[in-house]
Amino acid sequence: MDFSLTSRDPLPGAVEGRGDGSGAPAPDPELLRRGAVTTGLRHEPPWKRDWERGVMFAAVATTAESTVYDQPALLRKVARQEVLLSIPRRRRLTTRRGAQLLLDHGRAMAPFQDDRAWLGELAGSVAGRDRVDVLRFRGTPHRGVVCDDPRVRDPYRPPAPGTPVVLFSDLGRLRPSFASGAVAEQDEWRTFVDSVIHAGCPVVCLTPYRPTDYSAALRRLVAFIPLDHSISLRHALEATSRVRRALEGA
Template sequence: MRSQIWVGDVVQALEVARTDDERARVLEMLGFVPAAVLRRAADEPPFAGSQGSRTPPPVGTRPPERDHGSGQEVLPGLHDDEETPSGGMTVELPLLQPARTEAPHAPRDPVEPLARPTAERASLPLLPLFVPGWTSAIVRAMVSRQVPEGAVDIASLIDTLAHGRPVRRLPRLPVPTMRYGVQVLVDRSTGMQPFRRDQNELLEHFRAVVGPELVKVGYFSGVPQHGTGPGGRWTRTAYVPPEPGRPVLLLSDLGLGGPPEDPGRSTREDWEHFVGLVTRADCGVVALSPYPPRRWPRWMTRLLPLVSWDRTTTASRAAVRLP
């Protein structure tokens, strides 16, 4: 049985070998030439020819062997049951066995070409900062005010009678109401540009929950004192606080975002002045910031209540931070 090692394997192995002894051992291990034949060929003098000498056979070929009985040379690698190349017959090679067979794939359906590009830009789907199912409850918690118009406060009434004080008006439990409406101030500065679609969507929630007639919207850049209006920059004038009792909601980062060299970027002094204006008008103010609490400076948390504008905010957390 013939070896299934090919000539290409021998060539790769000979490239790795460094000495003649290593090459002889490689050829012997691969079953092509015994090492003894190579060593004998190396010890013999050069072959004599008509010109006095000729080149030795290339490395990797077996020298002709002689039949001691007849004295004839025998070609290497051929046996009695094999035909010589001179007879026009090639040596039978072993057939490779297929590893697996696969059925031909069915032809695919023709692919429709892509639509031609147009000047219109399709907007990507918006992933809101608030959980969509919680947004209405968060808006209601941020806008509602507590008023003493609920049921009679029995505990407070008993305490008044026990101390012998006159009851001039029945004490009542506080209940939330949205009848005061809300003034929403939307920051259109450079730092809030990535959240513009979130601002527009949240405004629609405010109008749907509170009522469009009770929601007053003002747009500004940087701080409201630089100009606030219901639309573009040409509609903006000096900021005027709302009527007493109406809460003010800021959709702003309060100067945390945007390029540091922006001349219109707000400062701490700007927001201290704004909070003073709203407080003197007897209105509460709260800011909805798109940045996490770990980025809020200490002066900001002391100045006004802040609500984190992300998916960790719930209605109970938003209500706790309201004044």
């Protein structure tokens, strides 16, 4: 639902009049810019402040070998009398691959526009703004994506293999009235997810819905992290590690 908010009372700290004799305070030009809320309402992050960076780290991180030897794995190989071609090392989480962040600008996600902007900033601060490729879309990314100029829609291309693809979307769960073909069907989303996994990229979805609201087939392929204040860092790590292991096993 598209909507806007307008303040009926004087803004705090406003002392100048409009100059029309009404005595009403003059609006701050900065507050009238697109996307600003003129009521002074503060955005409340959907995740706990102590955990928000950790949850985002779990979404954009990938695994890489560390310099520490994996002693349990080494002992298992020795016990099975396997030939040691190399010494196994422990794997650790890293953000050095960056991430591709796909932001859904469809009508169903309009109430979450503040969360959308907040997640974009958070992803950049965690993984590095120069390593996060932010793209906007409607329907699904296969219908075209926007990078900078909203008048130019480019064909979607998955990132380099191993790079996390992080979606901020409901994946067609909510279907606004009169949206018709603007909302993608589940089959279209499944085709998109399959293409990204085929390119060697894990898929993470930040969604306003619970993971159980999606089909079991989709949950096997996508790590769902809900926009929920009760979300735990453990849930985020388990969900993303599951899809990474499945991709590495394939």
